[in-house]
Amino acid sequence: MNSKTPHLLWKNVGTGNGALLFDGYSTYMEIKEYTLPKQFVLSFWIAPRAFDNAIDNKISSIIDYSAKTDINSFRVGFLKHGQLAIQYSLGATKQYITNDELFLPKTLGAL
Structure with a gap:
């Protein structure tokens, strides 16, 4: 991960090299000035509590x-x-x- 990684959310567990943990209330990630390409693939793992x-x-x-x-x-x-x-x-x-x-x-x- 680069220096812009929200380190408080990063956990060194999961299916690969780690995972982001969001509490569902106050934690989020915002990416500014990004336009989706016409075609894209979205994949993610979730573990709802x-x-x-x-x-x-x-x-x-x-x-x-x-x-x-x-x-x-x-x-x-x-x-x-x-x-x-x-x-x-x-x-x-x-x-x-x-x-x-x-x-x-x-x-x-x-x-």
Whole structure:
């Protein structure tokens, strides 16, 4: 990791060389002045410890990309009871991708 790594969030555990740990309330990472390419792949590992109650079935975001200069955006997160969901907007069109049969269990382990 480079010198801009948020060292307080970095844990030397995980599937590779380490992992970032976010508490779900006060920790986040912001990347300024970045434009997504037309095609990209997003991959991540998550170990949820709790789920939001998803009032009004809104996504509780894990990853959120939006920019004032870009009309396209996406969010990856949870709906009720650990249901993984992806929401993306292409201009004025907003779409959801969910799996009604797959719910993620809460993990009891700690990083």
